[in-house]
Amino acid sequence: MEKGYAYEAAYAFFDYLFKEKGARRIYAYTEDYNKSSQHLCEKLGMRQEGLFKEFISFVKNHDGTPHYENTYQMPF
Numbered sequence: 001m002e003k004g005y006a007y008e009a010a011y012a013f014f015d016y017l018f019k020e021k022g023a024r025r026i027y028a029y030t031e032d033y034n035k036s037s038q039h040l041c042e043k044l045g046m047r048q049e050g051l052f053k054e055f056i057s058f059v060k061n062h063d064g065t066p067h068y069e070n071t072y073q074m075p076f
Contacts, residue, residue: 006040014044014076025075029055032070046074 017023028046030037038048054068061067 007043010040010044028074028076029071030074032072038072038074041074041076044076046076048072049075 014026017026026046028037028041030041032051050073052071052073055071057066057068059067
C-alpha cells in the first residue's frame with residue numbers, strides 16, 4: 001500500500017529549493033517504462049517535456065556492453 005512518503009519528501013524538497021535556494025526549474029529524468037516515477041512527477045506538477053532515445057546507461061547487457069534506456073525529461 002502506497003503511503004505517499006516519496007511525494008511528501010519530494011514536495012518538501014522542491015519547496016525548500018524554490019523558496020530558500022531560489023531555484024528556477026527542477027528536472028527529473030525517468031525511464032520510459034517507470035510508470036510509478038512518472039506518476040509521482042506528474043502528481044508533483046511536473047510534465048513530460050522530452051524523450052531521450054537510448055539516453056544513458058547505468059547497467060550492462062549480458063555481454064558487458066552498456067544498456068541504454070529511453071528516458072523522459074520532466075521539468076517543474
